[in-house]
Amino acid sequence: PSGRTVLVTGGAGFIGSHLVDALVEDNAVRILDNFSSGTPDRVHPDATVFEGDIRDDATLSRAMDGVDLVFHEAALVSVQASVEEPKRSHSVNLEATLSLLECARREDARVVLASSAAIYGQPEYTPIDEGHPTEPSSPYGLEKLTIDRYARLYHELYGLETVALRYFNVYGPRQAGGDYSGVISIFLEQARNGEPITVNGDGTQTRDFVHISDVVQANLLAAQTESVGAAFNVGTGETVTIRELAETIRSVVGSDSEIVHRDPRPGDIEQSQAELSAIRSALGYEPTVTLADGLQTLVEAT
Ligand code: UD1
Structure with a gap:
């Protein structure tokens, strides 16, 4: 416009x-x-x-x-x-x-x-x-x-x-902030700080x-x-599993954070x-x- x-x-x-x-x-x-x-x-x-x-x-x-x-x-x-x-x-x-x-x-x-x-x-x-x-x-x-x-x-x-x-x-720049952010900004911050990357459940859930x-x-x-x-x-139209996402972010950042699995999030969408x-x-x-x-x-x- x-x-x-x-x-x-x-x-x-x-x-x-x-x-x-x-x-x-x-x-x-x-x-x-x-x-x-x-x-x-x-x-x-x-x-x-x-x-x-x-x-x-x-x-x-x-x-x-x-x-x-x-x-x-x-x-x-x-x-x-x-x-x-x-x-x-x-x-x-x-x-x-x-x-x-x-x-x-x-x-x-x-x-x-x-x-x-x-x-x-x-x-x-x-x-x-x-x-x-x-x-x-x-x-x-x-x-x-x-x-x-x-x-x-x-x-x-x-x-x-x-x-x-x-x-x-x-996802993208400026997403982090406030009391809420998507998984990519959470993983990115964890990887940069060398903190454990927290995957909910087994990480086989997918997102677009x-x-x-x-x-x-x-x-x-x-x-x-x-x-x-x-x-x-x-x-x-493309998907990635959350586990793969954690691994990719760790390698792009060059971080040695470990990837840990927590309890699945109640009501979490399986495939998207x-x-x-x-x-x-x-x-x-x-x-x-x-x-x-x-x-x-x-x-x-x-
Ligand atoms: C996203 C949207 C939400 C929208 C929904 C539609 C965001 C931030 N949220 O929710 O507004 O209603 O899509 O389907 O874009 N996860 C981890 N570890 C973490 C945080 C998240 O493993 O520390 C996992 C979650 O369990 C989930 C996936 O990452 O499986 C994505 O989570 P999240 O970024 O919160 O987005 P959605 O729940 O898909």
Whole structure:
């Protein structure tokens, strides 16, 4: 997109801040963030900052005033926190998103929103296509499923241009921080500190790790597509076991950390892998960063 007025919610966070970086040159970019897990140092200096809680209607409404395009990345991203405090996570992840969709209706703005592979729950088959049954196993997954459906419904009922992107396991620079991070940033820190690398269970579980730059690519394509009212997986279609991941990170870092196995994490997803035909054909998305390259650059750059 270019020449647009764009709002990135969660623009000081991991995914949001990378999106801002990709947009600022050609667009007037705003961010809305309460800096609960996002940090000011991640915000591009050319972005206009609206500081506040996404649940605050006045703040949200001001940030949305006059926008053409919204990337909605603000959320409580910890699955565990959603299990502990479902009402809190519901209010941020679901209710605030509904308010945002209402503002978007007023502005007639396109909304690209962050959905999640968590909506599928324990997969019945892999690779997981968008038609796979949705049986979320956490409040977080249920909230993401609901906003993913609302996005489609707002298109059907009001003609709003919406696209939901179902992220698989996203990784890259700036992910660490706050009380929550993905396994790659945890393993990286353990390997660098020479601490034991903690694999949950036997490590045979698989994940589809997608580099942040490909997530940005998917968002930029979603901002332009004619395929609105739809939801797309965002991954690589490739998988790795968590045990292999631990070994790769140890060798890329050049660490002598030992790899230890802990009890399996209750409810842990066994196999995860994105099926990408839909996003390939509708958006022209093509993952560009292999896990090997993504890990290499992550280690070099951070
Ligand atoms: C990820 C997302 C989550 C999303 C879900 C959708 C992240 C951080 N989380 O959860 O938002 O809802 O996909 O399917 O991207 N592990 C270890 N040792 C550790 C930490 C983790 O072995 O110290 C294992 C976990 O048990 C799991 C795998 O690594 O098997 C990935 O864990 P994690 O990074 O927390 O992501 P998901 O649980 O897949």
